[in-house]
Amino acid sequence: MSRFSFGREEKLKSRKSIESLFSSGKSFSSPPIRLLYRENDIKNIPSVQVGVIVPKRYFKRAVDRNLLKRRIREAYRTTKQDLFQALESKRSHLEIVFIYQSTEIKNSQEIRQSINFLLYKLKETILQS
């Protein structure tokens, strides 16, 4: 597996897991993005599933929503290495959702900074627990 790939297994798709994530997940934010995550050790395999949300309320046109989702996915894809290394020792399953919370269309640099910070903080909290 290539280091920067972002295949089907890494995407959060199940309706059930999303609902439980929203009801029992923990979160912290770095504007304009909020990160929502949950840890479980059911599978006993180090793995991550990620979802991206851009609310229709903030962006009426589908073009803008698609653009922001693509930028967030790219930022995650290029900066996820540290998180994976940290998970190697924990052998736990992690579910993450990124929620975009701004009415402006931010450029790629700002989004990447935000994602960088969020993933760093997530790594720290996981290693501590």
Place this chain on the structure above:
RNA sequence: AAAGUAAUUCGCUCUGUCGCACCGACUUCAUGUCGGUGAGGAAAGUCCGGGCAACAAAGGGUGCUGUACUGUCGAAAGACAGAUAUCCGUGAGGGUAUGGUAACAGGGAAGAAAAAAACCACCUCGUUUCAGGUUCGCCCUGAUCCGGGGAACGGGUGAGAAGGUGGGGUAAAAGCCUACCAGUAUGGUGAGUGAUCAUCAUAGCUGCCUGUCUUACAGGUUGAAAGGUCAUGUAUACCGGUAUAUAAAAACGACCCGUUUGCGCCGGGGGGUAGACCGCUUAGAUAAAUGACAGGGUACCGGUGAAAAUCGGGAACAGAACCCGGCUUACAGAGUUACUUGAUCU
């Protein structure tokens, strides 16, 4: 040339790195490698029509909804070409409307009046009173009150006022008569597939809008969250058979006629669950791919400049979710063809 009108076509591109979805081949315990394909003219709004699917089907009438000039194409929506009326534009052109009219109803405010009369003003006859004249006769003239008659629209309000203008006519008037003009109806001739147009003759026949009404054609309902298969496995909804026959009642789009089903028993069956696959496609996903970053270039835009040039910016509207045909809306800019121009430049 410039500005414009109509139709039509297009609507960024190159390099590098890292990625995504589907399909195929090879290889595998996992997986990986290679190759191919991967947004639009509107994919949008969901305004119409059709396919497709399920349900309902026994039919008829009334009702309801939509459409309505002519020809051609089309499964239908609709498109193209034309006709008439009207509005906009100098113009090329563009917008809007269009079955039928016999009968009935309505048209606020304003205005005398909204189609039929009345009122005021007009003319005339009789009468009351007054004034003046006088040939002294209720004889003449004028005004006034009341009553009868005449005719029509003079009343300047309104979006709209009883065809328009001139002449005649009359006590006063009026298509009352006449000339010309506009329209309508009927008939003839010619042109056109047709709507219709042109022209001739005849008839004084002459307001507009809306609704009711009426004619022809079309329309069952719900939408891929339709629907099917598998897994999961539960209340008497549903289905089949049988039996009874009294009726309440229910279904058949709103109503009427009409038709069908009906207590019970036996057998099947299933409220639920929220998973997978099919439906699904030469783009074909299902928390939903078609991209991100870096660098360069073009159309084009802005500044400076006489020009060459140079500096800065740099592609609009917008992202498929069952599929087709239309309509509507958004859109930086560019090309092609035909045509127009009073005022602009050479």
Place this chain on the structure above:
RNA sequence: CGGGGUAUAGCGCAGCCCGGUAGCGCGCUUCGUUCGGGACGAAGAGGUCGUGAGUUCAAAUCUCGCUACCCCGA
């Protein structure tokens, strides 16, 4: 993805079907009443009828487009 609805005064709603005067309640302003306030009484102000076109003599109302908000369907 599909279907439906609403927009009128600061707030909540009528009026729209069948075109001609924009109204109701609460609130607001002024005056009266009271020692003062509340309640009460009297008077008054306040609306591009979401927006852009069209039809019409005339549009909140009829027709078409656009915008915003809300609801329903597993």
